[in-house]
Amino acid sequence: MNDDVISLPLLEVDSLTVDYRTRDGDIRAVNNLSFALEKGETLGLVGESGSGKSTLGLSIIQLVPVPGVIVNGHVRIDGVDVVRLSDEEMRAIRGKNVGFVFQDPMTSLNPVKKVGAHFIELIRTHEPNVTEAEALERAQKTLNDVGILPERINDYPHQFSGGMRQRIMIALAIALNPGVVIADEPTTALDVIVQAKILDLLKNLRDTYGMALILITHDLSIVLERCDKIIVMYAGNLVEYATGTELHSHPRHPYTQGLLQSIPNIELAEQKLEAIPGSPPNLLNPPKGCRFWLRCSEAGENCETEEPPIVEVSPGHFVRCFKEADKSERNRKR
Amino acid sequence: MPKLEIKRSFLARFIPGLASLTKRGSAGWMTIIGSGIVLSMVLMTVLGPWFSPYDPTAINVSPPPNPSPPSGDFPLGTNLLGQDMLSRILCGGSVMIQVALLSVLFCFIIGVPVGLLASYAGGMIDRISTLVMDSFYAFPGLVLAIAIAAMMGRGVVNMALSIAVVYVPSYFRMVRSQVLTIKELPYTEAARATGAKGQTVLLRYILPNVVPSIVVVATVNFADAILTAAGLTFVGLGVGIDVPDWGWDLTQGRQLLPSGSWWVITFPGIMILLLALGFTLVGEGLSELLTPRLER
Numbered sequence: 001m002n003d004d005v006i007s008l009p010l011l012e013v014d015s016l017t018v019d020y021r022t023r024d025g026d027i028r029a030v031n032n033l034s035f036a037l038e039k040g041e042t043l044g045l046v047g048e049s050g051s052g053k054s055t056l057g058l059s060i061i062q063l064v065p066v067p068g069v070i071v072n073g074h075v076r077i078d079g080v081d082v083v084r085l086s087d088e089e090m091r092a093i094r095g096k097n098v099g100f101v102f103q104d105p106m107t108s109l110n111p112v113k114k115v116g117a118h119f120i121e122l123i124r125t126h127e128p129n130v131t132e133a134e135a136l137e138r139a140q141k142t143l144n145d146v147g148i149l150p151e152r153i154n155d156y157p158h159q160f161s162g163g164m165r166q167r168i169m170i171a172l173a174i175a176l177n178p179g180v181v182i183a184d185e186p187t188t189a190l191d192v193i194v195q196a197k198i199l200d201l202l203k204n205l206r207d208t209y210g211m212a213l214i215l216i217t218h219d220l221s222i223v224l225e226r227c228d229k230i231i232v233m234y235a236g237n238l239v240e241y242a243t244g245t246e247l248h249s250h251p252r253h254p255y256t257q258g259l260l261q262s263i264p265n266i267e268l269a270e271q272k273l274e275a276i277p278g279s280p281p282n283l284l285n286p287p288k289g290c291r292f293w294l295r296c297s298e299a300g301e302n303c304e305t306e307e308p309p310i311v312e313v314s315p316g317h318f319v320r321c322f323k324e325a326d327k328s329e330r331n332r333k334r
Numbered sequence: 335m336p337k338l339e340i341k342r343s344f345l346a347r348f349i350p351g352l353a354s355l356t357k358r359g360s361a362g363w364m365t366i367i368g369s370g371i372v373l374s375m376v377l378m379t380v381l382g383p384w385f386s387p388y389d390p391t392a393i394n395v396s397p398p399p400n401p402s403p404p405s406g407d408f409p410l411g412t413n414l415l416g417q418d419m420l421s422r423i424l425c426g427g428s429v430m431i432q433v434a435l436l437s438v439l440f441c442f443i444i445g446v447p448v449g450l451l452a453s454y455a456g457g458m459i460d461r462i463s464t465l466v467m468d469s470f471y472a473f474p475g476l477v478l479a480i481a482i483a484a485m486m487g488r489g490v491v492n493m494a495l496s497i498a499v500v501y502v503p504s505y506f507r508m509v510r511s512q513v514l515t516i517k518e519l520p521y522t523e524a525a526r527a528t529g530a531k532g533q534t535v536l537l538r539y540i541l542p543n544v545v546p547s548i549v550v551v552a553t554v555n556f557a558d559a560i561l562t563a564a565g566l567t568f569v570g571l572g573v574g575i576d577v578p579d580w581g582w583d584l585t586q587g588r589q590l591l592p593s594g595s596w597w598v599i600t601f602p603g604i605m606i607l608l609l610a611l612g613f614t615l616v617g618e619g620l621s622e623l624l625t626p627r628l629e630r
Binding site for chain 1: 520
């Protein structure tokens with residue numbers, strides 16, 4: 001009965017399940033997924049298109065697009081279960097406690113409003129007593145933090161390049177100093193050099209603002225060195241969960257291993273790039289057992305019929321695979 | 335800290351915009367010429383009562399026989415009642431311009447909010463309002479306007495309302511289709527992710543992006559409204575004969591044309607044509623200017 005003594009994680013996702021109720025049937029986009037995130041941590045969410053990573057990000061701020069429904073589970077932000085909140089209570093959290101950076105910076109800013117107006121809108125939504133001048137002053141400070149000249153506050157979005165617009169989006173996401181910032185593929189629409197700069201910016205801001213960062217991406221290589229924890233998702237399931245270094249050195253799930261082998265390495269001239277054969281399953285009719293077995297080189301008999309359990313292969317390293325489950329079973333017997 | 339520039343006056347925005355119109359090719363010139371025609375027509379109508387040589391409604395200002403052809407005393411001739419046509423031309427646009435302005439205003443007030451709400455809310459509201467608007471749209475415009483004007487009686491406001499009913503569906507359809515596109519764009523989702531209310535998203539993010547399209551529909555509709563107003567007056571549903579009106583002169587002139595008195599119908603006809611042409615030029619010019627496309 002000492003709840004107030006135990007420190008709650010900043011963000012806790014607990015057995016979250018999200019379905020899309022389509023005309024053809026329910027699509028389970030996120031299946032029974034749990035994780036927790038502390039202040040100052042970075043979580044990488046990796047998976048290919050349709051693996052449910054964006055849905056997971058949006059369900060944290062309760063903006064799963066129609067016809068998506070959270071069927072089960074909890075999302076706790078500062079200990080508050082946001083799944084149960086009313087629309088109005090949820091609006092107070094969006095932008096204030098959780099910042100969101102979208103994928104396409106070219107269309108994520110309102111084309112008819114100046115940059116400053118975006119900040120006024122955001123700040124005054126959550127702090128109605130702030131004057132326009134005060135809001136603009138804060139906006140300029142935040143813009144300065146993301147590397148945009150403060151005097152450009154009077155410019156329109158079309159006067160900025162893609163990378164600069166993404167910096168503005170990031171500034172909007174951090175302007176109210178939220179505890180969590182979710183960046184949904186923040187660099188997919190940008191070129192490689194700008195990508196590296198934006199990711200470093202996010203990392204520096206995480207340190208100065210002391211927030212937790214969720215980085216959603218399909219590119220395992222960019223999260224490996226930047227994230228404290230990485231969740232690899234496949235077809236709505238968590239398949240592997242470990243720290244970045246652990247995942248890099250000891251990937252256990254065949255899918256993660258495949259992803260790592262498909263990263264080109266410029267130092268190995270003779271390297272042959274491996275690809276994972278096949279394509280992700282149709283989630284309207286997912287395979288019965290492990291959702292990956294059709295593409296898995298190590299699939300056994302039970303993979304086809306039973307869903308593999310999640311096992312902890314080493315402290316803090318979880319894998320959803322029979323291969324590892326059998327191994328740890330054997331270890332225990334020995 | 336650099337100077338904070340929050341709002342600029344309307345005029346300061348307008349004047350540099352006007353200068354840049356000359357650099358936008360034929361569309362820019364169309365807009366300039368069209369607005370020139372419209373503005374001078376409005377100016378003429380406003381100042382007409384001070385400049386007209388005779389009282390435009392006074393009868394028998396010229397000695398019989400009437401109608402008399404253009405002459406030194408009456409440069410545009412006189413009509414059957416012995417009224418001076420020049421005075422009637424100078425003052426006669428006011429009804430038409432008022433009706434056009436009011437009807438476009440009514441269209442705005444009805445069409446834009448209904449279009450916004452229907453497409454944003456979706457579902458049954460959207461279906462029902464689309465059905466109602468489409469049934470108006472399917473009706474021949476002038477016939478519908480005549481029917482409504484006949485029900486409501488004479489008067490500028492009643493004329494404007496009956497014309498508005500005809501043109502509201504164009505606004506509704508334009509707004510609805512635009513909102514359907516814009517509400518799926520990432521910046522509306524981004525607005526929601528910063529905690530904006532549905533109402534805020536609709537009014538501050540979606541509406542300002544729809545406005546250019548509405549402006550284009552409105553200017554094109556001005557020309558239609560002018561012609562419909564002329565049509566209503568022509569069939570006798572305009573304002574009373576105590577107000578000078580080009581539409582009413584058309585009606586009179588039609589009866590006199592077979593006997594060779596062309597000046598009674600030709601001059602008001604030209605004025606209506608010019609006014610409609612002016613609005614059309616502005617509308618077409620603006621629609622080309624406001625639709626983004628690649629430079630050649």
